[in-house]
Amino acid sequence: MSAIGELSTMTRRKGPMTKEEKKANGRDNKAAYVFLLPWLIGLVVITVGPMLMSLYLSFTDYNLLQPPQWVGIDNFVRMFGDARLHNSLRVTFTYVLVGVPLQLAVALVIALVLDKGLRGLPFYRSIFYLPSLLGGSVAVAILWKQIFGTTGLVNQVLAMIGIQGPGWISDPNTALGSIILLHVWTFGSPMIIFLAGLRQIPNMYYEAAEVDGATTLQKFWRITLPMLSPIIFFNLVLQIIGSFQSFTQAFIVSGGNGGPSDSTMFFTLYLYQKGFGQFDMGYASAMAWFLLVIIGVFTAINFIASKYWVFYDD
Amino acid sequence: MTKIQTLPAATEAESSKTSKSPRRRESPGNLAFSRNARIKGLIKHAILILVGGIMIYPLLWMVVSSLRPNDLIFREPGLWLNNLEMSNYTDGWSALTHPFGHYMINSAIVVLGSIVGNLISCSMAAYAFARLQFSGKKLFFGIMLLTIMLPFHVVIVPQYILFSQIGWVNTFWPLIVPKLLATDAFFVFLMVQFIRGIPKELDEAARIDGAGHPRIFLRVILPLMVPALATTTIFTFIWTWNDFFGALIYLTDPDMFTVPVALRAFVDSQSATSWGSLFAMSIVSLFPVFLVFLFGQRFLIKGIATTGIK
Numbered sequence: 001m002s003a004i005g006e007l008s009t010m011t012r013r014k015g016p017m018t019k020e021e022k023k024a025n026g027r028d029n030k031a032a033y034v035f036l037l038p039w040l041i042g043l044v045v046i047t048v049g050p051m052l053m054s055l056y057l058s059f060t061d062y063n064l065l066q067p068p069q070w071v072g073i074d075n076f077v078r079m080f081g082d083a084r085l086h087n088s089l090r091v092t093f094t095y096v097l098v099g100v101p102l103q104l105a106v107a108l109v110i111a112l113v114l115d116k117g118l119r120g121l122p123f124y125r126s127i128f129y130l131p132s133l134l135g136g137s138v139a140v141a142i143l144w145k146q147i148f149g150t151t152g153l154v155n156q157v158l159a160m161i162g163i164q165g166p167g168w169i170s171d172p173n174t175a176l177g178s179i180i181l182l183h184v185w186t187f188g189s190p191m192i193i194f195l196a197g198l199r200q201i202p203n204m205y206y207e208a209a210e211v212d213g214a215t216t217l218q219k220f221w222r223i224t225l226p227m228l229s230p231i232i233f234f235n236l237v238l239q240i241i242g243s244f245q246s247f248t249q250a251f252i253v254s255g256g257n258g259g260p261s262d263s264t265m266f267f268t269l270y271l272y273q274k275g276f277g278q279f280d281m282g283y284a285s286a287m288a289w290f291l292l293v294i295i296g297v298f299t300a301i302n303f304i305a306s307k308y309w310v311f312y313d314d
Numbered sequence: 315m316t317k318i319q320t321l322p323a324a325t326e327a328e329s330s331k332t333s334k335s336p337r338r339r340e341s342p343g344n345l346a347f348s349r350n351a352r353i354k355g356l357i358k359h360a361i362l363i364l365v366g367g368i369m370i371y372p373l374l375w376m377v378v379s380s381l382r383p384n385d386l387i388f389r390e391p392g393l394w395l396n397n398l399e400m401s402n403y404t405d406g407w408s409a410l411t412h413p414f415g416h417y418m419i420n421s422a423i424v425v426l427g428s429i430v431g432n433l434i435s436c437s438m439a440a441y442a443f444a445r446l447q448f449s450g451k452k453l454f455f456g457i458m459l460l461t462i463m464l465p466f467h468v469v470i471v472p473q474y475i476l477f478s479q480i481g482w483v484n485t486f487w488p489l490i491v492p493k494l495l496a497t498d499a500f501f502v503f504l505m506v507q508f509i510r511g512i513p514k515e516l517d518e519a520a521r522i523d524g525a526g527h528p529r530i531f532l533r534v535i536l537p538l539m540v541p542a543l544a545t546t547t548i549f550t551f552i553w554t555w556n557d558f559f560g561a562l563i564y565l566t567d568p569d570m571f572t573v574p575v576a577l578r579a580f581v582d583s584q585s586a587t588s589w590g591s592l593f594a595m596s597i598v599s600l601f602p603v604f605l606v607f608l609f610g611q612r613f614l615i616k617g618i619a620t621t622g623i624k
Contacts, residue, residue, distance in 0.1 A: 140600075241463050
């Protein structure tokens, strides 16, 4: 079961402890904590401690050199009036709301075409999966920058059929689109999760539908989609959380400044500039917490909405 | 299920597909396909080859371009090569302060440390979560699952402050130590799932024979969870090798650059005049990932299909 599935069943199940669980309680405490020691230290020192510290810093003015100055909610008020931050939010939301559904749709379509018994399945699967592995690298971001450059591959191909393409990366209207395309290009990993999900659907459902004379489209809407909905939900939650944190591609493609005219200034890129470019650590912390809230809200909406469209077989 | 009568042609196509599929599995050489199914298959393959070709084309073009003189890169969308131009590789290799191999070694150190860290600490935590009963187990397990989804930006500023105060900026420690402390909770979860699939009778038998938990963990569980350990190794390799954000923040001294930061420095220093050597070094930087992909595919696919790691 997936991490998200596990989490949703954990929140659903609230029964009392069974007798065995009570008896077992405390039996292995010492050994367990020894085994958990690295993880526990990490949780305190690397995760929870810094989280609390970052919450504190978000209410301060801190530049690493002088001790933090308590400024109350000033940083959050500043965020309200920060036009570049609003723009970075718009860019990031566009990226997530366009890129994620598009990528998942492509992943699902290709997964459906790659069905059981198709010859050369491992070969196709590898070809489609490879970009997912490389997509996050600086090297591929560099490649993308050239492909969509003024004299890049895309325009060379367009020139062959007599079209003068724009400078995709240098034009504020198309720069973000190029990065979204890079995201769609990495559809391989959700595709593999879809493929695994499709395997789980019992063949007898389709056989029964065929006896009833269902069309291919009917089988897709009535069987495949509902049976696959937990997997779609899982991919959706993961991709949204991941996409809000995208950084490398925007950084490399824009040369680190989110250009042209801030059209690729992702929220995380702006956060990086504030924190590690200008050492405005208090403001960067406030931004980080804002990001956490946004991701939390999106995930919560996902979980709530899932009650209406995700179908659990159990 | 609705009982709508469909057009006879469609029904025929569907029923012929079901009657064929089991026979096809028995004898793959059997050519007794119906015409419909064969055309359907051909269309499928055509779509897949077309999409696959588009997907892979940029990568192939980068490989070919790295073997071309610079002025040709901007005029050749094709994949044919008149003669091999190796100067991009030699130029690129020595374009920065250090030869590119220096950055590869730096990356290799960070990758190796991260792999060792993840293997040890995540497997230990997973054993506790999967096999031991202890107070607070459910709470901790829930926290562990939540940390999988925590954006690292929330902790990066204080982490940076912490590591800079103990003088670890421009060392590899900030990139390795978190892995030694099992902060990649994804792998803890993956291993928990794997251990849950190992029959409990095995450790019970070992316990009857007088083995304690360290022994059961080392002698029974670890040898059986090799596939999960392999998946962890491969993904840690690829993620760490590609990690840009962490390296960008902690490694500002060119001596300490890992491959991604070195590539980025390369982009800046060349101001896009020598795409050839930039591509050549990009290929060099992707090569280890590609090798891991080739040899680890089986585990990669399985790992991603069961837990959804990237």
